[in-house]
Amino acid sequence: MTRANASDLWWKSAIVYCLDVETFLDWNGDGVGDLDGLIERIDYLAGIGVSCLWLMPFQPSPNRDDGYDVSDYYAIDDRLGTLGDLVVLLRTAKDRGLRVIIDLVVNHTSDQHPWFRSARRSPSSPFHDYYVWRDEEPKTKKADLVFPDAEDSIWCYDERAKKWYLHHFYRHQPDLNIANPAVREEIQRIVGFWLELGVDGFRVDAVPYLVEETGLDPHMLFKELRSFVTRRRGDAVLLGEVNLPAKPLATYFGDEPGDQLQLLFCFPLMQAMYLALARKDARPIVRSLRSLPDVPTEGQWAHFVRNHDELTLDQLTDKQREEVFAAFGPDPDMQLFGRGLRRRLPSMLDGDERRIRLVYSLLLTLPGTPVLFYGEEIGMAENLDIDGRMSVRTPMQWTDQRNGGFSPARPSRLVRPLPEGRFGSMAVNVAAQRRDPDSLLNWFERMIRRRREIPEIGMGRLAMVETGDHAVLAHCVELDGVSIVAVHNLSDEPRTVRLQLGDTTGCELTDLLDGDEVQTLEREKLDLKLDGYGYRWFRLQPEDAPTAP
Numbered sequence: 001m002t003r004a005n006a007s008d009l010w011w012k013s014a015i016v017y018c019l020d021v022e023t024f025l026d027w028n029g030d031g032v033g034d035l036d037g038l039i040e041r042i043d044y045l046a047g048i049g050v051s052c053l054w055l056m057p058f059q060p061s062p063n064r065d066d067g068y069d070v071s072d073y074y075a076i077d078d079r080l081g082t083l084g085d086l087v088v089l090l091r092t093a094k095d096r097g098l099r100v101i102i103d104l105v106v107n108h109t110s111d112q113h114p115w116f117r118s119a120r121r122s123p124s125s126p127f128h129d130y131y132v133w134r135d136e137e138p139k140t141k142k143a144d145l146v147f148p149d150a151e152d153s154i155w156c157y158d159e160r161a162k163k164w165y166l167h168h169f170y171r172h173q174p175d176l177n178i179a180n181p182a183v184r185e186e187i188q189r190i191v192g193f194w195l196e197l198g199v200d201g202f203r204v205d206a207v208p209y210l211v212e213e214t215g216l217d218p219h220m221l222f223k224e225l226r227s228f229v230t231r232r233r234g235d236a237v238l239l240g241e242v243n244l245p246a247k248p249l250a251t252y253f254g255d256e257p258g259d260q261l262q263l264l265f266c267f268p269l270m271q272a273m274y275l276a277l278a279r280k281d282a283r284p285i286v287r288s289l290r291s292l293p294d295v296p297t298e299g300q301w302a303h304f305v306r307n308h309d310e311l312t313l314d315q316l317t318d319k320q321r322e323e324v325f326a327a328f329g330p331d332p333d334m335q336l337f338g339r340g341l342r343r344r345l346p347s348m349l350d351g352d353e354r355r356i357r358l359v360y361s362l363l364l365t366l367p368g369t370p371v372l373f374y375g376e377e378i379g380m381a382e383n384l385d386i387d388g389r390m391s392v393r394t395p396m397q398w399t400d401q402r403n404g405g406f407s408p409a410r411p412s413r414l415v416r417p418l419p420e421g422r423f424g425s426m427a428v429n430v431a432a433q434r435r436d437p438d439s440l441l442n443w444f445e446r447m448i449r450r451r452r453e454i455p456e457i458g459m460g461r462l463a464m465v466e467t468g469d470h471a472v473l474a475h476c477v478e479l480d481g482v483s484i485v486a487v488h489n490l491s492d493e494p495r496t497v498r499l500q501l502g503d504t505t506g507c508e509l510t511d512l513l514d515g516d517e518v519q520t521l522e523r524e525k526l527d528l529k530l531d532g533y534g535y536r537w538f539r540l541q542p543e544d545a546p547t548a549p
């Protein structure tokens with residue numbers, strides 16, 4: 001892979017920003033965010049430098065799982081706007097150089113979807129086989145339960161059908177029978193519809209569950225979907241939510257050049273990162289990076305610090321998970337399902353901005369594509385008064401005014417209450433941070449600009465660099481003779497390290513951030529001082545190449 005075709009594989013150098021229209025900005029004053037509000041803030045998003053928006057579900061839904069229970073795949077939840085508004089949004093985003101991907105939730109429908117309503121009425125319904133039915137209740141293993149607080153089986157007896165139907169998630173989300181070719185055709189119709197309207201791809205929900213119990217080969221399904229998508233739009237992307245260990249996870253990229261999902265969330269590394277932070281020891285990250293299989297030419301890891309669900313730690317051992325809980329969420333109310341945390345990063349790090357910046361600096365240098373969750377750029381925290389996973393899905397904090405500038409409605413009408421106190425909108429908001437050159441928001445803008453100037457990080461080959469200090473992580477990404485070296489001190493103490501860089505004869509070193517004096521580079525070694533939670537980024541390139549500004 002070279003820099004020359006970077007724009008063909010745009011997802012390799014993208015910065016993705018996930019948001020929910022419903023909690024971003026309420027333009028019509030009804031207490032619910034809407035498409036008009038998002039359109040209004042497209043320039044804000046383009047200004048921070050993100051290059052691709054991921055919109056959480058916005059289709060009609062009874063909203064019993066925050067829209068992940070779709071009742072009509074071809075329309076817009078009327079609280080949010082119309083299809084016309086969506087097209088204005090897509091056009092505005094495109095004009096500002098932003099791509100837009102949307103959630104594709106087809107593991108299941110809402111039980112209010114007309115397919116399920118018809119399916120349960122009679123086995124002779126043309127939609128009956130759109131779902132997975134059994135005459136007797138099959139056994140459920142504990143590990144199969146995604147929401148153990150609400151369900152004790154993944155099968156539910158339907159009084160009307162007099163049969164059991166499969167639901168990996170809540171019982172009001174019956175699983176679609178993907179083995180049925182008619183269902184796969186429906187999925188293609190849905191995908192084709194949104195591509196035609198101008199979206200740039202899909203975040204595919206709940207990937208590993210899609211084929212369970214149906215006997216279908218998952219890889220065959222994703223090859224088929226990818227080839228359909230590519231026929232319709234060559235550069236559309238599929239980003240998969242596949243929470244599996246590294247090896248089985250990477251099989252979803254498919255065969256060279258990558259014929260299934262182009263982007264996969266890197267759940268194993270995210271979890272290792274929290275363990276490393278808790279221990280102030282980089283080794284879990286080093287081990288995890290080393291264990292990641294190579295990605296095919298078109299494949300890419302999507303890295304994240306936080307998503308909209310519980311921060312799952314299910315791939316850690318019980319003991320490791322307890323360490324992370326003890327460090328970042330000791331109170332049982334901060335934990336969820338015994339496997340995750342329902343806090344955002346700033347509160348977990350007790351508001352320590354040095355450490356928060358360290359974590360996002362790391363995110364931006366990991367070989368892959370960074371995915372941000374709205375509000376991370378200003379250091380928003382959660383509201384634990386809201387139940388379960390919704391604690392981190394509070395309204396965006398724009399100002400220190402009423403409802404954080406999210407909505408002019410009465411607070412009781414808001415889609416969700418904002419947090420109060422230390423991380424509330426009086427203290428943490430976009431307006432104040434815009435005016436402060438040292439704010440987290442302005443730091444993010446500068447760092448994202450820098451990251452976008454370094455496509456090597458998204459496209460190059462990773463190598464780990466010896467630092468001689470377990471608290472200090474150093475890694476290097478190389479492409480076309482240019483190496484980017486990133487160094488992160490996970491401890492709160494200043495550190496001095498000697499990096500073993502290999503033969504650097506004839507190379508020039510540029511500090512890519514605003515660090516202190518450039519260090520001495522003697523043949524193979526680089527001596528470096530780092531502050532507590534300090535980080536440095538360098539470019540190593542042949543002496544005669546143009547230097548980075």
Ligand code: NOJ
Nearest residue numbers: 065068105169205206309
């Ligand atoms: C994964 C989504 O991230 C989550 O929010 C949702 O509840 C489930 N899939 C079911 O769609």
